[in-house]
Amino acid sequence: MPLPFLTADRAFDDAAHDVALPFDDRDRWRRPYRPGPWRVGAAAVLLLLASxxxxxxxxxxxxxSLPGAGACAGLAVLIIGTALRLLRMGTxxxxxxxxxVSFLATRTVxxxxxxxxxxxQQPVRWLGLPRTVQGQALLLVRHDKAAADPWLLLTDRNADFLARRAAFDRAADTVEVWAEEYRATA
Structure with missing residues (x-):
């Protein structure tokens, strides 16, 4: 069964592509990078626990003991939902x-x-934990004054890009290109 939220489009892996936005269907929501090994590993551990x-x-x-079985089955469904939401997180x-898409909320601009x-270049959270380290972050600055604080979209120390510097650079460049192209048409 294909899980579209697990894989990014293969066009991002092919270095021979000169086109920054190589998609035919641009109305479909897509993540311009693959989930990192930390995120996939955590989801795999959760799915193993659910089994x-x-x-x-x-x-x-x-x-x-049907009430106990129902409680265990409900807990398993909750763990599976948590693993799937963990895999869906990102930009x-x-x-x-x-x-x-964060764990509990989704915001669209x-x-x-x-x-x-x-x-x-700024202090960023390491794997989403309270500890901060110096790293790179992709920020979104909005026009409206109600949202004066920039949104943190990606960091090079999160579960998708830890120890994958080239993947972070490629994903950040891709999101910046999407923003340049579509801000000009909006």
Whole structure:
């Protein structure tokens, strides 16, 4: 079963492409990079845990304790949902705008409201933990004054780009190119 949120388009991996936006269907939301090994590994561990919890639910159901089996099955569904949401997190782009998917919320900004998308050197959180280290971040600055603080889109120390410097540079450049092209048309 294909899981479209797990894979980015193959065009980003091919270094021979000279086109920055090599897509036919630009109205479809897509992540311009692949999920990193830390994110995929954490999701795999969660799915492994869910399989054990589901096995426990079957054993409990065989022992004729249906409320306990239902609780275990519900916990497994919650763990599977957490793993899938973890894999879905990141920055997504389309012709409509730019979307930042976090664990609990999704925020979308139309291209007309995007002031600038730029890469800066600043303290960033390491793997999303409270500890900060010096790194690079891709920031979105909006036109409207209500959102004066820039959005943090990507960092080179998050679960997608830790120890993958070239992947961060390629993803940041791609998001900046999308922003330049669509801000001009908006």
């Amino acid at each position: 054990y919890v589901l096995a426990a639910a079957v054993i409990i159901a065989a022992a004729e 997504w782009v389309s012709a409509q705008g730019l979307r930042r 139309p291209w007309a409201q995007v002031g600038a998308v730029r890469t800066t």
